[in-house]
Amino acid sequence: MTTDTGAAVSTRGLTKRYGATTALHGLDLDIPRGSVFGMIGPNGAGKTTTMRLLLDIIRPTAGELVVLGRPPREGGAELRRRIGYLPGELHLGTRVKGREFLAHYAEISGPVRKGAVDDLADRLGVDLGRPVRSLSKGNKQKVGLIQAFMHEPELLVLDEPTSGLDPLVQQEFHAMLHEAKAKGQTVFLSSHVLSEVQQTALEIAILKEGRIVEQSTVAALRENAVRHVKVVVAETDAADARATLDSLPGVAGLAAAPNGPGTVALSATLDAHVDAFVKAVARLDVIDLTMEEPDLEEMVLAYYGTDVSSTAEPVEADRKAAKR
Numbered sequence: 477m478t479t480d481t482g483a484a485v486s487t488r489g490l491t492k493r494y495g496a497t498t499a500l501h502g503l504d505l506d507i508p509r510g511s512v513f514g515m516i517g518p519n520g521a522g523k524t525t526t527m528r529l530l531l532d533i534i535r536p537t538a539g540e541l542v543v544l545g546r547p548p549r550e551g552g553a554e555l556r557r558r559i560g561y562l563p564g565e566l567h568l569g570t571r572v573k574g575r576e577f578l579a580h581y582a583e584i585s586g587p588v589r590k591g592a593v594d595d596l597a598d599r600l601g602v603d604l605g606r607p608v609r610s611l612s613k614g615n616k617q618k619v620g621l622i623q624a625f626m627h628e629p630e631l632l633v634l635d636e637p638t639s640g641l642d643p644l645v646q647q648e649f650h651a652m653l654h655e656a657k658a659k660g661q662t663v664f665l666s667s668h669v670l671s672e673v674q675q676t677a678l679e680i681a682i683l684k685e686g687r688i689v690e691q692s693t694v695a696a697l698r699e700n701a702v703r704h705v706k707v708v709v710a711e712t713d714a715a716d717a718r719a720t721l722d723s724l725p726g727v728a729g730l731a732a733a734p735n736g737p738g739t740v741a742l743s744a745t746l747d748a749h750v751d752a753f754v755k756a757v758a759r760l761d762v763i764d765l766t767m768e769e770p771d772l773e774e775m776v777l778a779y780y781g782t783d784v785s786s787t788a789e790p791v792e793a794d795r796k797a798a799k800r
Contacts, residue, residue, distance in 0.1 A: 484509045484631050484662035485530060489539035492525050492686075499525045500686045502539065512653055512663040514673030516776060517683035523666035524564050526683075527635050530664075531561055544630055557586040560624035564635035564666070568616045574604035578623060585627040596622045599648050614640040625652060632656060634665040638672055650676050670776050682776060700748045707742045707757060708764035714740040717760050724756055725749045739763055 483506045490503040500522045507513040515523050528534045529541060532548035532555075541547060546555050570577055575593070582588040597604050602611070602618040611619065617640045624632060638646045653663055653676045667673050673680055674694050682690040690697075709717045714732060721742060722730050726749030735741035746753055746767075757765060 482509070483507055483542075484511075484544060485664060486542045487539060490526070490529065490536055490541055491538040492522075492529065492534070493537045498686060500529075500536075503686075503688060505681065505688070505691075507662060507664055509662050510657065510660045511679065512657050512665070512677045514677030514680040515664070515666040515683055516668065516670055516673055516680055517666070518668050520685075521668075521683040522686040523668075523683055524635055525686075527561075527564075527633050527664070527666065530633055531556065531559065557584075557627075558630045560585070560627065560629035560632045560634075562620050562624040562632075562634045562637055564639070566616060566620045568608045568611070568619060570608050572608060574602065574606060574608050574611070574619050577608050577619065578604065578626065581623050582626065585623075585629070588626045589628065592626050592628070593622060596625055596652075599652070600645055612640075614642065614645070617641055618645070621649065621652075625656070628656075628659070628661065630661060632661060632663045632665075634663065636667055637665055638667075646672075703746045703750070704768045705744055705746050705753070706764075706766040707760070707762060708735050708739055709742065709760060709762060711738050711740050713761055714742070717742055720756055720760060721753075724752055726753065 485505065485507040487503050487505045490500055490505070491498070492500040503522075503526065505526075515526065517523050525534070529536055530543050530548060532551070535549065543551065544555060544558055548555060568577075572580075574597075578593050582593075593604070597618075600618040600621060602615050602622070604619075608616065608619060617637075621634075621637065624634065638649060641649065653665075656663055663676075665673065665677070670680075677694060679691070679693050680697070681688050707717060707721065717740075718730065718732060721727055721744060726747040727744050728747075730742060730744040732740050732742050750767075
């Protein structure tokens with residue numbers, strides 16, 4: 477693979493095996509520079525493995541990988557200083573205070589703008605004067621975020637970044653992502669919660685059992701996602717309304733139920749054919765119409781099937797590899 481791809485991250489046939497277990501099956505991925513890219517998948521899908529490969533914490537079994545124009549194995553410490561990384565399993569047991577902890581990482585990661593750490597701590601609401609080990613899970617996560625963001629890296633790799641954060645801090649984190657994108661930084665974040673990613677990412681990849689089963693923009697996914705619709709008509713018009721809706725493209729699961737005196741509610745799901753549906757309904761004598769927001773969660777769960785609680789990725793093997 478050429479290193480001059482114009483993308484922040486490019487992979488071709490990226491494969492990772494742990495003995496007889498294959499965590500990644502030939503991943504092809506391109507993350508444009510200056511974008512926010514989300515990877516969705518249940519535990520065990522391969523999200524953490526992908527991110528650790530980018531950092532050269534572990535190495536691929538097969539395939540090619542280029543990060544910021546260089547293969548991670550060749551880029552070494554110089555490349556890693558251009559990346560901000562928040563691991564999914566954050567273990568901060570140190571006795572030192574938060575400020576000292578971050579000062580140590582600043583020496584490793586490179587120059588940190590004066591006041592940047594304090595600005596981030598104020599935004600996230602964390603006391604850096606306390607020993608890190610005494611902090612709650614949420615506050616440790618905030619320290620981890622500061623460590624990733626403080627040197628304003630070209631690429632942010634964030635594994636389950638909002639784990640343990642309360643809703644108000646999550647909103648502040650989303651603002652930080654938008655600001656990073658505005659400054660030209662690239663963000664690659666993972667989650668098993670779609671709603672978290674769709675608020676910030678332009679494009680997402682849905683990962684299942686080490687394979688990308690869908691890659692699209694959030695807008696395109698929304699356009700094609702299933703909507704739940706309900707049309708209320710007079711009981712005398714129900715048969716004609718049902719025949720009209722039943723003949724439309726994209727309508728499925730049409731059902732009728734009493735909705736009060738003299739009325740019937742026709743419920744169904746609708747895919748991308750919204751225009752045809754609205755035009756058909758406009759010709760009916762409608763008492764009430766409800767069309768819910770596209771349910772992207774439902775769409776993603778359809779890809780997962782029953783695999784939403786699969787076992788976690790083999791992180792212990794990753795840790796051993798990191799110690800080599």
